[in-house]
Amino acid sequence: MLERIEEIHDEGLGAIDAAGSTEQLEELRVRLLGRKAELPNLLRGVGELPPQERGQVGKRANEVRKALEARLTAAVERLDASELDAKLITDRVDVTLPGDPLQPVGRLHLITQTWRELEDVFVGLGFTVVEGNEVETVHYNFDALNHDPTHPARGRTDTFYVAQDTVLRTHTSPMQVRAMEAAPPPLYVVIPGRVYRRDSDATHTPQFHQVEGLAVDEDITLADLKGTLLEFSRQIFGDERDVRLRGHFFPFTEPSVEVDVSCFNCNDGWMKDGSRCPLCRGEGWIEILGAGEVDPNVYSYVNDDRYDPEKVQGFAWGMGIERIAFLKHGVADLRLFYENDLRFLEQFG
């Protein structure tokens, strides 16, 4: 009896291993383990064997049944997988055809892209974003920013007037005094927005955009301005950048500086081919903004005694969004920003 069981075992495993399709395996399952098959019958007949054989035969027959079942299952899985493989291969598509339906890709305008980039950098540096009105009083646009009554910027050749005392803001700076009137110190704000000047050529458009920065606290120094703008420059133009401050003059900052970033297009003013860098004109530095410590006179225009120049001090800057975008992306002519040619728009954002 045991010999027969071993024969069934060896033959069965051999047949399973030799089977080439899932149909053959199904036949084998019926032949080896089906109701009429020899092994199950044998198992059912174990009770009729002499008691001393029962345990041994029953145990072995059961082991063989399990071994055959396991081998069958494994074989089915193996053959299923290869049949599936064969089927999938015939379902092949041309993967180089375009996606369908077409998913149109939109683009933010380069100005908005840069605007957001700058906002995000300065939020990370601890500034809160605020915005303001574009039609502005002469008071906030000039007077409160310490501009002399005859300052040339007030002239009608430079500034758009809506009324005697109302202008299109010429910078985002009027929001300095407005922001201070809206909240006590310490104050850390950036103000992105649209501004207007009567100027139109390849490097000037009558409307453009700025980001103003203002930090007022007990002890904000010019060195803090440098550190803040160094971090900004590295985030926008690359980690190797350096900044330098140059003395300058603005009515509403004292000391006043212009800030340059080291040129990212060349090596100290020179290109690899030995020519002068067209971006920085060989200077190795590019002017990016005007800044300084807030002039004490500006605080006197703030309708809030907590802005006392003996108790608070701070810095402010104003940078052009188009200028940053133009430098970073090499746009040749600022007027392209407002033509909105799709061929321009699709290059950014």
Added chain:
Amino acid sequence: MKVPYSWLREYSAPDLTLSELEHVLTLSGTKVESIQHHGIGAPEGFVVGKVLTCEQHPDADRLRVTTVDVGEGEEPQQIVCGAPNVAAGQTVAVVRPGAIMPDGTKLKKAKLRGVASLGMILSEDELGLAGERAGGIMVLDDDLVAGTPLVDVLPVFDEVIEFEITPNRPDCLGVYGIAREVHAATGAALAPAPWADDSAAGSGSEIPGVTINVEAPELNPRFTARAFENVTIGPSPIWLKARLLAAGMRPISNVVDITNYTMLLTGHPLHAFDLDEVAGATLTIRRAHDGEQVDTLDGQTRTLDADMVVIEDAEGPTSIAGVMGGARSEVSETTTRVLMEVATWVGDNIQRTSNKLALRSEASGRNEKGLAPEQALEAQAVATGLMLELTGATVLGGTIDAGPFAADPWPEVTLRLREARVEGILGLAIPRAEQAATLTALGFGVADAPDGLDVTVPGFRRNDVTREADLVEEVGRFDLDKLPATLPKRRGTAGRMPLDARLRRRAVDALIGRGAYEIVGWSFTEPGVADKLRLPEGDPRRSFVALQNPMSEDHSVLRTTVLGSLLDATRFNVARGNADLRLIEQGAVYVAREGEQLPHEHRALGAVLHGRSSAPSWGDERAPRPLDFFAAKGLLAATLDALRVDWSVRAEAQPFLHPGRSATVLAGDEVVGWVGEVHPLVARAWELEGALAAFELDLDRVVAHAVAVPYFRDLTSFPPVRQDLAVIVAEDVAADDVLRAVRGAGGKLLDGVRVFDVYRGAQVGEGRKSLALALTFQAPDRTLSDEDVAPVRDKVVAALAKHVGGELRG
């Protein structure tokens, strides 16, 4: 301000290369704009020569053939010369083959009408020493030795530095002022001021026969005059002409050149009168009469007003004070007596006059910045020395010094500079001794004080330095490269992007994600856009903010809607062959308000769709749909749903939209915008054809309706029951009315309903349509059975019949 480098070095000559000097000056606020070479290209090949022989050219009447001694150890060179004045025995300037000419070209050996020429004999203009073409060659002093390099004897090789001078520093509109900056920035010695020696001045405070009346003392703090006789008018010497030319001024005659040279050196303008042409030898400084006319030196007639100042003689006005002189008493070739005027004016007033007359001059550019009265006599001193040296003049009388400053000089101001304040503002400690040294170098007076320095401000910095903060800048600006880079310490504040700004980004991004291109249009537009948009009288979008001084009529008002700029961009792109447009714009729009100084401004978000919804694709057999009302509404839904705004539309026409295909957009009950197809007449006004749909939202209002913080709703695990229903209604019943009827009857079990198909045809009958509705039923506490749903469905059907006359289809 253009400064020849050699001139600057006469007053301060640091031991630095020019590029090192450029760096320190630029950092400290005297920015070098450019450095340009002036004169010959290189010193080599330009020498003194002696004309040995001079013969007529055999084949050319106008040419001579010369031999020229060009120095020891060299053969005399044969040079052909076309100048009429060349002659044997002259000492001349010669350029030899191989030399680089001022225009950058290299001189070659030449043959002129068959005769070889080994170089050229030069004229003044060929060396950059004259502004106009000279009539002949330049003849030099005979004591010069042949072969001497020309650069050793003539100012023909120089660098010219162009500085950007900020408006607060008129003292740097003179060479000596810049030399003072060089001195402070580099520590190089500063030569005594060129006006330090005024010993040539005549004594006394009067000039015989000359009268000066200052009748507008409030606008003329100081008026000084000196006189000269025995003046010989002629050309200036070469060195002076060379400096003027290098500095960008044209030499005219010795007396005029002296006024310009003195101005360039001292920063203060001067005016020379022909004393014999000053009627009555009297000058009166007074306000002009309204409408008074003056002929200025540039040959024009100017009409003045009472806030302008004129200088008049016995016959009337001769000059517009501080701006431009008059033709009548101008110095001419026959002048022998000169009255030299140096006067101080009120800067603001000069600026106003100059702007109002649109008349700018070197003088007005300096006077308008507010010069110090002290500078007037400095300029007189320099001019006096030059008049005696260069015109053969003798001094006539003394110095007239009129005006309120002369009577009562302005006091000097002393400011306290606290040592701690310097570090407190800059973030960099500068030792007190260093502060004192810098201020002294800049011309300030310095005395020790308990907590810092007491600093006395010189007159030429009086307008600029009035407070401690200004002094902090003065001591700090030379050390800006030493500033550490630190970050603010920040106390109890953190950076924030406000919620509304974040929601606005989300609204825009939703559209970008659906293939929209963002444009940035002009805030400016033309008033005619109101008619192009068919806006009726009284429409608030006609309440333009108008510019008083627009750059063009097309840009003379501010926009009240972004539709115009979107249509402009659409037309622009269509004209360039960019088809199938999906453009959006975010930006302010402005509506003027009666009785308010500032207009109402809000941020708009608009879109214009034009052409096809997508490019044809290989997987889709149908042609792409045109971008119609529903395409616009779909895009609108994308942005509103992104913000979870509870919104709806109401059929309603805008003047610029298709009357049957436009709607008002509501958030809750508030009107927040419109959507629709653009009216064909409006499309035509923009020369656009084909599908054209648009929407515009008041983004500020929309954002206020956004659900920024959605509240959690439990996820039921019991499956929904879905049922479809087709209902036939009359054509004029709106889908929204049908949905409202369904929702009203659906009760708690109805979870949602939407329209998924619209059918018209013979089966439903003329004037009717069939709407296919998808209904979802769900309960939070159990699985619904058909028996649960059936009565609700019956109620829905009844409600449809009752409220919208609907009957079930099939």
